[in-house]
Amino acid sequence: MPATIIDGKAFAARVRGEVAGHVSRLKADHGITPGLAVVLVGEDPASQVYVRSKGKQTVEAGMNSYEHRLEADTRQEDLLALVGQLNADPAVHGILVQLPLPAHIDSDLVINAIDPAKDVDGFHVSNVGLLGTGQKSMVPCTPLGCLMLLRDHLGSLSGLDAVVVGRSNIVGKPMAQLLLGDSCTVTIAHSRTRDLAAVVRRADIVVAAVGRPGMVTGDWIKPGATVIDVGINRVDAGDGKTRLVGDCDYDSCAAVAGAITPVPGGVGPMTIACLLANTTTACCRANGLPEPEGLTA
Secondary structure: OOOEEOOHHHHHHHHHHHHHHHHHHHHHHHOOOOEEEEEEEOOOHHHHHHHHHHHHHHHHOOOEEEEEEEOOOOOHHHHHHHHHHHHHOOOOOEEEEOOOOOOOOOHHHHHOOOOHHHEOOOOOHHHHHHHHOOOOOOOOHHHHHHHHHHHHHHOOOOOOEEEEEOOOOOOHHHHHHHHHHOOOEEEEEOOOOOOHHHHHHOOOEEEEOOOOOOOEOHHHOOOOOEEEEOOOEEEEEEOOEEEEEOOEOHHHHHOOOOEEOOOOOOOHHHHHHHHHHHHHHHHHHHOOOOOOOOOOO
């Protein structure tokens, strides 16, 4: 029996609808509109597309969108000054500095200058520590989206064996913390893991986040496992064209797995939906209001 395809696009649309409903209630009942500020430094084409999409979806959800586009040679102190202004602005509930930043700017310094309560990317060292100790935090958007997809498909994750392939600060590590929080038994595997295939093969849940196209193949997958493919890799499709593929070899994994996310149309759309959810959550926390149910970890 072929794997169930986990439709991230449809689920993300549902999340955005829930966010929009919550935003309209915040406006009607409290006169408050959540605001998201996005800062883009330089002309990175992928970042420009992403920022444009974020701005569009922010407005569609009924929020205020504030875009700050800076030249690639912007001085670090000027960027830090802008972050300081946004921290102090009560109309801004979420701040996102688009990565990667130009080489002359210290990304960690900039991220840690953001008010942790407004850090809707969940990258500030305070939020990392809060997540790691099971306390209320801002959670990185991509792992939060993966968790929502898993909960929606599997219900309770308690007691399941989960393997996260990849140890990045953006996906791998926070994903492992979230799965631990839902009472999974969690292994973080990576390129140096001995007999990686055997480690992955015992998992009920596989989250692939390594940035290597087709690395995880069907013979690595336990029959019936749920596979969440975070990878977005552009590969040559011939005739000068490219196509997007994940970190999993889709066809071979789908032949064995119980459920799998496609690329594109799986985890990707969830990232911006969770960014909107995080901004709404940050707005509610800032105003001492109940947080939106089902939109947090």
